Amino acid sequence: MRTRYGPGGDRLAVFSYEQAGEKIPSGDLSVTDAERAAAGRETLAELFVALLPGNRQRAAERYDAGGLPDGEDMARVWRPRDPAGLRARLRAPLAEPPLAIWSDGDVLEVLWQGQAEEVQLRGGVQPRLWPVPGTDDLWEVSLRIRRLDQAVISIVVASRQAGGDWPREIPDIRIWRGPRAPAAAPPHELRGSVAEYTLTSAALRSERGLTVYRPPGTGRPVPGCLLADGEAVREFGRALDAAIEAGAVPPVLLVGLHNAPGALSITSDLRAREYVPGYNRRRFDAHLRFAADEVTAWAAERFGPVAGPWVTAGFSNGAAWAIAAAQRRPDRIGAVAALSAGVVPQRISGAARSAGVRHYLAAGTLEPGFRRPTRQWAERLDRAGLPYRHEEWTGGHDQVWWARQLPVALGWLLG
Numbered sequence: 353m354r355t356r357y358g359p360g361g362d363r364l365a366v367f368s369y370e371q372a373g374e375k376i377p378s379g380d381l382s383v384t385d386a387e388r389a390a391a392g393r394e395t396l397a398e399l400f401v402a403l404l405p406g407n408r409q410r411a412a413e414r415y416d417a418g419g420l421p422d423g424e425d426m427a428r429v430w431r432p433r434d435p436a437g438l439r440a441r442l443r444a445p446l447a448e449p450p451l452a453i454w455s456d457g458d459v460l461e462v463l464w465q466g467q468a469e470e471v472q473l474r475g476g477v478q479p480r481l482w483p484v485p486g487t488d489d490l491w492e493v494s495l496r497i498r499r500l501d502q503a504v505i506s507i508v509v510a511s512r513q514a515g516g517d518w519p520r521e522i523p524d525i526r527i528w529r530g531p532r533a534p535a536a537a538p539p540h541e542l543r544g545s546v547a548e549y550t551l552t553s554a555a556l557r558s559e560r561g562l563t564v565y566r567p568p569g570t571g572r573p574v575p576g577c578l579l580a581d582g583e584a585v586r587e588f589g590r591a592l593d594a595a596i597e598a599g600a601v602p603p604v605l606l607v608g609l610h611n612a613p614g615a616l617s618i619t620s621d622l623r624a625r626e627y628v629p630g631y632n633r634r635r636f637d638a639h640l641r642f643a644a645d646e647v648t649a650w651a652a653e654r655f656g657p658v659a660g661p662w663v664t665a666g667f668s669n670g671a672a673w674a675i676a677a678a679q680r681r682p683d684r685i686g687a688v689a690a691l692s693a694g695v696v697p698q699r700i701s702g703a704a705r706s707a708g709v710r711h712y713l714a715a716g717t718l719e720p721g722f723r724r725p726t727r728q729w730a731e732r733l734d735r736a737g738l739p740y741r742h743e744e745w746t747g748g749h750d751q752v753w754w755a756r757q758l759p760v761a762l763g764w765l766l767g
Contacts, residue, residue: 364393368403372427373410375403376480386515397469397514404482414496415459425498425717428479429459435487438463451524453507458500464491464524468511474522475506476750477718497718501530502746504753505718527752537756540594543568546586551650555641561610562647565589566655567596567603574603575766576651576658577689578643578677579758580627580670582608588755595759602766605658607651609643627666627673628695629680636676644681661686663765667754668692668722675711675729682707689761691715691754692722696729700736711740712761718748 366379366388377399379388385395411430420427441452441463450465464471464481471481471491484490497503509524529536549562563585567574579585585608595601612622625632626639648662662685664674671693678685679701687710711733715726723744730742741764747753 364388364391366394366396366399368399372424373414373421374407374428374479377403384515400470400480408482411494415494420496420498425720426477427496429494429496430482431494433484433492435484435490438484438490438492439465448526451507451509451526453526453528455500455530458496458498460495460497460500460503460505460528462493462495462507462509464509464511465489466491466511467513469514469516470512472510472512472518473508474510475508475525476716476748476752477505478749481509499530499717499746501532503530503718504528504533504745504747504750506750506752530746533746534756537591537594540590540597542590542593543597544589544593546589551647553642553646555638555646556612557638558612560612560642563608563610564651564655565592565606565608567593567605570603573657573659574605575660575663575762576605576607576648577663577665577762578647578674578685579606579608580664580666580673581668582610584608584667584751584754587751588758591755592759592762595763601759601763604663604762604766605651605655607647609647624669627669629672629676629697639673640677640680644677644684648684663687663689663762665689665758665761666691667751668694668749671726672696678709679704682709686710687765688712689758689765690726690729691757691761692719692749693726693729694722696725696732700732700738705736705738708738710765711738712743712764713740714743714745714757714761716745716747716750716753718746722749 363380363383368375368377377396379396385397388395408430411428414427415429415431442449442465452463454461467489473479479493481491481493484492505528507526507528508522510518510522512518544565544567546565550559551562552559563582565585585606589606596603625635629636664677664685666674671690672695674688674690675696678688679697682704689712692715713726713730715723730740733740745753
């Protein structure tokens with residue numbers, strides 16, 4: 353991720369930007385509020401409190417207006433609430449304190465109880481929760497969502513104490529499904545295998561981890577897929593294994609490329625430097641050599657040659673990498689599964705056009721910053737006459753959807 357600096361590059365400055373009618377406080381994430389306060393500067397917490405009355409008023413007007421703004425599939429709304437009624441929600445028979453989730457028409461309600469300086473959703477949708485007036489331990493967010501009855505949304509609540517960091521492990525996690533949403537996948541016992549490996553990379557000049565899913569019972573070459581954010585293979589491999597057993601996907605070797613140590617911290621941009629072309633060309637090129645040359649050669653030596661060109665796959669920045677890798681290395685990569693791509697190329701490379709690289713593209717209706725670029729890339733492929741499939745789900749930037757979509761993507765690309 354890129355750091356947001358204040359005006360004139362002032363690292364201590366805080367400011368706000370508008371998103372979907374809400375003013376969002378922001379600043380340099382490497383600076384703490386304690387450091388700002390010690391320097392006599394306004395803190396992010398103070399700016400949030402100052403912006404809250406105006407944000408509530410605008411959200412209340414959206415609630416009263418009903419419906420959604422043109423072109424929007426989700427908007428925060430608000431209305432005054434009775435704290436006693438909210439506490440009763442947490443005691444309801446199906447509630448799981450400290451978190452309660454319910455729907456009221458087309459509005460998704462999330463309520464969390466606890467002492468905190470800041471509370472944020474970190475799952476499929478990611479707004480900040482607001483404190484409930486008249487309480488010191490209740491936090492809420494109300495989201496009007498188009499086709500809420502079809503939605504599947506991970507609700508992940510992260511809280512931060514005053515002066516503290518965000519937690520590394522977040523216990524308050526639920527999956528909310530509308531009454532017309534796809535059902536959860538049934539339990540599945542893994543028939544293939546998942547194993548961890550470490551590869552010494554000349555391109556990266558360091559060791560890098562790999563997680564590999566091998567399908568069951570294959571005595572012949574099978575297709576291979578390189579997955580960015582390869583730590584997800586343990587979760588994705590189970591969904592893929594079930595799809596292979598059902599005959600929806602041919603057996604495929606899934607090789608997960610781990611991120612560098614520390615690359616997923618809130619202030620690190622190492623993952624972006626390796627995944628997003630144009631951010632850091634040297635680092636991106638080195639990672640591409642590692643994946644396209646070193647990892648594929650290692651996999652062929654250890655597991656046997658793969659059938660046909662490799663597939664690249666990923667979600668979020670990993671989807672940007674999957675697309676860009678195929679643009680640069682169609683000699684090695686013949687297909688792409690890109691889920692929630694936030695950055696896409698401005699044009700199709702001549703080499704990828706000549707090779708006829710296939711694409712499966714998908715994104716959620718509740719992640720506009722990823723939905724739009726994914727659709728734009730589909731439109732460029734369409735104009736170029738290249739084979740592609742473009743899908744959208746009623747949900748957000750969500751691991752639940754990515755795990756569900758990867759087998760569908762591989763089934764279409766390899767079918």
